[in-house]
Amino acid sequence: MASQSFMAMAMAGEVGAATTVPGAPGCPMFPADxxxxxxxxxxxxxxxxxxxxxxxxxxxxxxxPDFGPSGDPSTPYGIPFTVVPAxxxxxxxxxxxxxxxxxxxxxxxxxxxxxxxxxxxxxxxAIMVDPATCTLYELYDASYSASGxxxxxxxIWNLRSNALRPAGWTSADAAGLPILPGLVDYDEVxxxxxxxxxxxxxxxxxxxxxxxxxxxxxxADAACPPLGARFRLDASFTLPASLCSPMCQTVIxxxxxxxxxxxxxxxxxxxxxxxxxxxxxxDVDQLKQIxxxxxxxxxxxxxxxxxxxxxxxxxxxxxxxxxVVQPTSTTTVVRAPTTTTVIPPPPPTTVAPAxxxxxxxxxxxxxxxxxxxxxxxxxxxxxxxxxxxxHGLSSLxxxxxxxxLLAVVGAACAVRARRHIG
Numbered sequence: 001m002a003s004q005s006f007m008a009m010a011m012a013g014e015v016g017a018a019t020t021v022p023g024a025p026g027c028p029m030f031p032a033d034x035x036x037x038x039x040x041x042x043x044x045x046x047x048x049x050x051x052x053x054x055x056x057x058x059x060x061x062x063x064x065p066d067f068g069p070s071g072d073p074s075t076p077y078g079i080p081f082t083v084v085p086a087x088x089x090x091x092x093x094x095x096x097x098x099x100x101x102x103x104x105x106x107x108x109x110x111x112x113x114x115x116x117x118x119x120x121x122x123x124x125x126a127i128m129v130d131p132a133t134c135t136l137y138e139l140y141d142a143s144y145s146a147s148g149x150x151x152x153x154x155x156i157w158n159l160r161s162n163a164l165r166p167a168g169w170t171s172a173d174a175a176g177l178p179i180l181p182g183l184v185d186y187d188e189v190x191x192x193x194x195x196x197x198x199x200x201x202x203x204x205x206x207x208x209x210x211x212x213x214x215x216x217x218x219x220a221d222a223a224c225p226p227l228g229a230r231f232r233l234d235a236s237f238t239l240p241a242s243l244c245s246p247m248c249q250t251v252i253x254x255x256x257x258x259x260x261x262x263x264x265x266x267x268x269x270x271x272x273x274x275x276x277x278x279x280x281x282x283d284v285d286q287l288k289q290i291x292x293x294x295x296x297x298x299x300x301x302x303x304x305x306x307x308x309x310x311x312x313x314x315x316x317x318x319x320x321x322x323x324v325v326q327p328t329s330t331t332t333v334v335r336a337p338t339t340t341t342v343i344p345p346p347p348p349t350t351v352a353p354a355x356x357x358x359x360x361x362x363x364x365x366x367x368x369x370x371x372x373x374x375x376x377x378x379x380x381x382x383x384x385x386x387x388x389x390x391h392g393l394s395s396l397x398x399x400x401x402x403x404x405l406l407a408v409v410g411a412a413c414a415v416r417a418r419r420h421i422g
Contacts, residue, residue, distance in 0.1 A: 040300060
């Protein structure tokens with residue numbers, strides 16, 4: 001039952017979101033790890049890439065923004081959505097494909113914008129978000145009437161859940177996927193950051209679907225891509241700033257990092273955005289310069305956690321910049337050599353030996369000399385025995401002279417020593 005499917009989604013746990021619903025900042029645009037919000041720049045190329053690109057005439061086609069000015073300011077090209085105010089009435093819908101639609105009720109009314117305008121004959125998508133419950137409501141071929149509203153199909157999502165629709169079920173889109181998370185939103189592009197994949201169409205799709213799609217609407221032609229196929233703009237592709245404004249550059253960065261998801265049948269390489277009167281012809285024309293040949297299909301099977309969940313394995317975050325640890329500087333302190341002032345001891349004092357032969361003294365009176373000689377003592381150095389007696393001094397005299405000389409020499413040495421020490 002559709003209601004049971006929605007209840008299961010409503011019971012799913014909340015996960016933080018990569019982006020929020022424009023106009024409903026309290027509501028995530030599905031969890032941050034949802035496949036729509038997962039970058040694919042590092043995924044391998046799908047083995048069928050060249051075949052699928054050829055079936056979509058990629059070599060001769062450029063991307064085409066399916067949004068922008070229409071000539072009628074009240075109804076620009078694109079898919080509109082509304083954040084319903086508190087107290088907005090909910091109504092039942094009569095569905096053409098009721099067995100694959102959530103019965104509702106839906107916050108649908110005469111004020112709900114319709115793709116292409118109230119009198120449009122195209123897909124007539126209607127998208128509503130209830131900010132009180134963070135619930136997304138989407139209708140295909142929607143028509144309001146006070147007597148009973150109708151739609152081709154309808155789907156309801158809990159924006160805090162990764163739950164997919166039952167396998168084989170459509171939605172308001174052929175692939176059974178939500179529409180709102182894949183739209184190019186003016187405010188996101190103007191902010192310089194759009195962190196989700198973009199919805200696009202192809203004329204030919206095969207009668208198969210791959211995760212995360214839940215439904216097919218194609219033909220038995222294996223050369224055509226299945227709904228759910230994902231494509232990435234080549235990382236080397238660039239447009240000069242003179243031909244591509246910052247808003248244009250933001251879309252290019254998104255196509256490289258998050259890519260395109262094939263969601264419906266339609267014109268080749270048409271990608272969808274919100275209906276917004278602020279889009280200009282320049283905004284649209286600049287995006288028409290991106291060649292389809294610069295894309296390649298990627299294999300995102302490695303991202304799938306569970307076939308019934310939109311949760312995706314997240315790529316490893318980039319490694320933090322290497323921290324360069326500087327080696328500890330070993331500072332060798334070269335000290336100046338210590339200059340030790342060695343005060344040499346005073347030089348040894350040479351004490352002059354006692355003069356053995358004192359200064360020659362004048363001869364004394366003969367009488368004294370004669371008396372001294374009478375002792376018969378011989379002095380060293382005397383010329384001869386006779387002379388010594390004749391001019392020699394007595395022993396006591398010499399002793400006194402010697403002692404006096406020693407005293408004088410000792411005093412002189414003491415003075416010299418004091419000068420060295422001081």
